[in-house]
Amino acid sequence: MSSQELVEIVFHGRGGQGSVTAANLFVTAALKDGNKGVQAFPFFGAERRGAPVRAFARISGDEIHLRSEIYTPDIVIVLDESIMGIVDVLKGLRKDGTILINTTKKPEDFDFSKKYNVATVDATGIALKHDILVGGIPVVNTPILGAVPKILNRVTLKSIQTVIKNKWKGEGGEINVKAAQDAYEEVEVNF
Amino acid sequence: MTIMIDTGNYIAAKAAVMARPAVVPAYPITPQTTLVEGIANYVKTGEFKGEYICVESEHSAMCACIGASAAGVRTFTGTSSHGLLLMHEMLHWAALARLPIVMCNINRTVGPGWNIWPDENDSISQRDTGWIQFYCSSNQEIFDTVIQAFKLAENEKVLLPVMINYNAFILSHTSMPVEIPKQKEIDDFLSKYKPRWKLDVDNPITFGNIILPADYEKIRKDMQNSSENAKKLIPEIAKEWKKIFGRYHGDLIEKYRCDGAEYILLAMGAIGAESKVAIDNLRKEGLKVGLARVRTFRPFPKEEILKLGKQADLIVIDRNISVGSEGALFSEVKAALYDKSDAKVYGFIAGLGGKDVPYTDIEKICKKSINGKAKDCEWYNLEGV
Incomplete structure (x- = not known):
């Protein structure tokens, strides 16, 4: 993917899992890496804890004039595998698009791996390993972001770790940085 | 900074x-x-x-x-x-x-x-x-x-x-x-x-x-x-x-690719940004369309709009409706031109209640106007009413 092109990403998760925070952290890192135009936004409307939610991100080499929803993403990121039975996460995904899933499965375990680029990482396992919990629930948004540089060369792990450290100071930030590192190293791809 | x-x-x-x-x-x-x-x-x-x-x-x-x-x-x-x-x-x-x-x-x-x-x-x-x-x-x-x-x-x-x-x-x-x-x-x-x-x-x-x-x-x-x-x-x-x-967003209106335009789209707010993508695509197709994003509704930029009306036909998108009349911007644009310009003015209502207005729809609105198929004040993409 060239360094100027528009990249559109849809995050699928459940309310409370931090999909919107993931989108915000991602674009902040992308700006650091020289993508001049960035945009992050939630699904517009009411959200409930535990219900399927979406968040969106755009990055580009130039200022972004688009203000509409994302209908044909280049990348889909699934923070919670269990929503794949109720939400069509592949909807609109471009032919050459990539889907990154938080799962213990391998890319080949998904039927659509024949059609799309698939990346998998056990972000929940990584969160549990590092004891990153909020209200007893594993936080998967920071680990899964660590896997993104492996599927998109427009953002670096270093920038992702920097924005995580800037958001959560001290020890909390450090364990999230380690979780991102683990995800970067453990992500598996079929391409 | x-x-x-x-x-x-x-x-x-x-x-x-x-x-x-x-x-x-x-x-x-x-x-x-x-x-x-x-x-x-x-x-x-x-x-x-x-x-x-x-x-x-x-x-x-x-x-x-x-x-x-x-x-x-x-x-x-x-x-x-x-x-x-x-x-x-x-x-x-x-x-x-x-x-x-x-x-x-x-x-x-x-x-x-x-x-x-x-x-x-x-x-x-x-x-x-x-x-x-x-x-x-x-x-x-x-x-x-x-x-x-x-x-x-x-x-x-x-x-x-x-x-x-x-x-x-x-x-x-x-x-x-x-x-x-x-x-x-x-x-x-x-x-x-x-x-x-x-x-x-x-x-x-x-x-x-x-x-x-x-x-x-x-x-x-x-x-x-x-x-x-x-x-x-x-x-x-x-x-x-x-x-x-070093930053400039326009005066009363922001003009975008209006040079040589035979049709100029007028819109406000976020649709005014999305429209730039539509204009770029239409220009690539060889259609001479520009954008005038209206930044101030009051004071109303009637002198600038008259200038646009002397250059091109105008296409207006309103994300509002004055029930019993038409889109507010559409009305005011026509009033600004009255008796001073022969420009055709096409009005569209779009995006009420938060309905998304992507650039693909804006391109269709422009093409419908250019092809002479637009009605006086049209509700774009509205079904079943």
Whole structure:
């Protein structure tokens, strides 16, 4: 993917899992890496804890004039595998698009791996390993972001770790940085 | 200068606080809530040193703004939709009292049916209150316009309140990078507010007293003159801003690829940004289409629009409907051209109740007009009614 092109990403998760925070952290890192135009936004409307939610991100080499929803993403990121039975996460995904899933499965375990680029990482396992919990629930948004540089060369792990450290100071930030590192190293791809 | 990535509301809060208002009375309403939360947070961090007043309604918020502004201090607030409508009486009061209050209104659909998504009927229905109305299309424009608005409103040739409108969620809850100047630079640009008169116990004056018919008309005419002055000042302030900060979002309108255009699309708010993508695509296809994004609905840029009408046929998208008539921008554009231009004007209603208006739809609207297939005032993409 060239360094100027528009990249559109849809995050699928459940309310409370931090999909919107993931989108915000991602674009902040992308700006650091020289993508001049960035945009992050939630699904517009009411959200409930535990219900399927979406968040969106755009990055580009130039200022972004688009203000509409994302209908044909280049990348889909699934923070919670269990929503794949109720939400069509592949909807609109471009032919050459990539889907990154938080799962213990391998890319080949998904039927659509024949059609799309698939990346998998056990972000929940990584969160549990590092004891990153909020209200007893594993936080998967920071680990899964660590896997993104492996599927998109427009953002670096270093920038992702920097924005995580800037958001959560001290020890909390450090364990999230380690979780991102683990995800970067453990992500598996079929391409 | 630093770059802050944040939502339109938090950016507006940052701008408002950097303008150093002495008083911010506010009442929360979706989707404005994070704007006033943002300002409340600056109270906690100590960055906002003014008075933050939690009031019991939007009507009270505007009353408190009026009181504070009349006492001679810089005043800011924010609201949305039903909140703005509840303020209606006091909006007239603020303007007629010539108080330079600055307010952000996050354009949200009016209910019922209950709807928190963007359309512009809330602010369009406040058209005749005497407030200057800006419509923004990016978070950077929100920041820059909030600062510029104080300079405009407080100018002695203007002394009218300013409403800065931006679309619910599309801007209020979308994070974008914004260049933030240093506080010193803002202080230099925006000199301290010196009121021409104020409520003062040591020097009592009568304020808002009864006025007889012959003199009342003078007040209205003076407002009209001041609004005309604002038309000249808005470009001057924009030019000064560009010189200092290098950023420019247009004057009363922002023109985009209008050179040699045979058709010019007019739109406001976020649709005005999305339209740039449509224009680029249509130009690639060889269609001579340009964009005029209307930034100020009041004062209405009728001279600029007449110039456009002498150059090209016009296509108007309204995210509002004046029920019983047509889209408000469509009406006003036609009035600006009346008897002075032969341009055809096509009107479309789109995006009411927050329905998304992607660039693909904007391209279709333009093509339908160019192909002569558009009706007088068409409801775009509406089925079953």
